[in-house]
Amino acid sequence: MSLRPTLCRDVPTATAAVARAAFPHGSPYLRLRDHLGTIFSDAQFASLFAPCGQPAECPWRLALVSLLQFAENLSDRRAADAVRSRIDWKYLLGLELTDPGFDASVLSEFRSRVVAGGLEEQLLDTLLVLCREHKLLGARGRQRTDSTHVLGAVRSLNRLACATETMRAALNVLASAAPAWLRAHANPAWIERYGRRADDYDVPQGEAKRRAYAEQIGHDGHRLLAAITAPDAPAWLREIPAVELLRQVWVQNFCLTAPAQTGEPEDGLCSETTPRVRWRTEHEGFPPSLLMAGSPYDPEVHYANKGTTTWIGYKVHLTEACDEGGPHLITHVETTPAPVVDRDALEDIHAALEAKGLLPDTHLVDAGYVAADQLVASRRTYRVTLLGPAPQNYQWQTQSGDGFTLQDFIFDWDRQVAICPAGHESRSWRPDYWQGRTAFKVRFSTTHCRPCPVKAQCTRSERRLLTLRPQEEHETLAAAREREAQPAFAKEYQKRAGIEGTISAGVRVLHLRRSRYIGLAKTHLQHVLTAAAMNLIRLGAWFADTPLARTRQSAFTKLMMAPIPA
Known part of the structure; x- marks a missing residue:
């Protein structure tokens, strides 16, 4: 064309x-x-x-x-x-x-x-540029962000069903790409095992029978992969995406053990010359969810869990302007794999808004986006104030209300010394890495802690151990917690609730939580089109001078909240 x-x-x-x-x-x-x-x-x-x-x-x-x-x-x-x-x-x-x-x-x-x-970004950004030209949108205002789960356009499969379906998908692809080769190397018994969808079969009941069934599947896949990687096999077979995915799924769900020893009974899956294919358990370990394949038909979908919601698919983050006197337009859409936590998407969101010239001054987010390093990075790199619930301290000293917390210690960052409420200095101050972030382990001496008269308020161990973030992060987090305790914070943070209404409208009207397409790229296109479409709807209402809708209330709530007639 x-x-x-x-x-x-x-x-x-x-x-x-x-x-x-x-x-x-x-x-x-x-x-x-x-x-x-x-x-x-x-x-x-x-x-x-x-x-x-x-x-x-x-x-x-x-x-x-x-x-x-x-x-x-x-x-x-x-x-x-x-x-x-x-x-x-x-x-x-x-x-x-x-x-x-x-x-x-x-x-x-x-x-x-x-x-x-x-x-795909042009479909949203072009509309945003027009809105800026018409003074309907501006930078350095107030914006808000929230995320929701997106179901992939594939069936949800457990590990065994995923392995079985991956084998079935690879066989179907090979049947079209190399029919003569596959007929020469396939086992006729595979027709019964892989001729229908995985969930059409009755999986044996009981742990032992189910494990034996899984290892039979593993043996079949290992045999097929061995034939494909043999020296006399066509090299291009290994480059077929379905074959590469089969290899990946087998590594993630099966492991090879030593061949059967002389005198051990052979079970048909292992001999004295071939390794035994074992079904992986927690003892052998699994890869992280972000690497674990969830479906042979969309390798980019993954399983994730957020609160009480478990799904296979993706996650979408919507950011919208929420200044008074203008339409609440969606300024950015970020689509990520499902296991990516909210705070790890914040850097990409800010970078994209900066490229569009739409960075806010205040960014309203929920607790999932707020971390000490994000508070610092947002202010230092983008001059954005991240406004949301700060991470809480769940140690017993804080929860009890009468224990000594970090705020009760004095820190000399230049000397790398901490002073406890009883006046004793720390014994050591060493760098450490905690959940992928730089931290410091500060230990006090047992000589001081054991006889200390206020030890019961400080620690239940032999001595007090503190985990500190770098100085800027520590001080920024303390300031955020203090700000959160002020009445002004609650009033300003109320404006974040509007993004939940935006997501609700996208879910109820535009089916935001269901991917229409296979793959992350096309799913992101769907989200961009959905956001641009919502902006068109809002602009049409804005040009008609339609006021912003108020939060809906049930008839009972309206009745009970109404003033009683005199």
């Missing part, structure tokens, strides 16, 4: 006349066209098309149709029908009344081109 740039002309006269007659009081899409124009241009997507070939559909219109499609939660076919039949769409797209539109498959092809060209 080649690009034939289309000039963004005014709305055709006949289309405008019919639209004004059909919507005498205006409509959101008519207002968007009148205030923002076409939003996109063909030049933004020129890199996605070749210089020669069959002319492609107008890219700026396809981008805008994609946003409208997500705003109304339409399938590709229904979106293509809307382009042909709806007058408000024709007005926004600048189409003649007689324009026949395009085939629905064009939208899918356009999304694939956008992902391949890495232009």
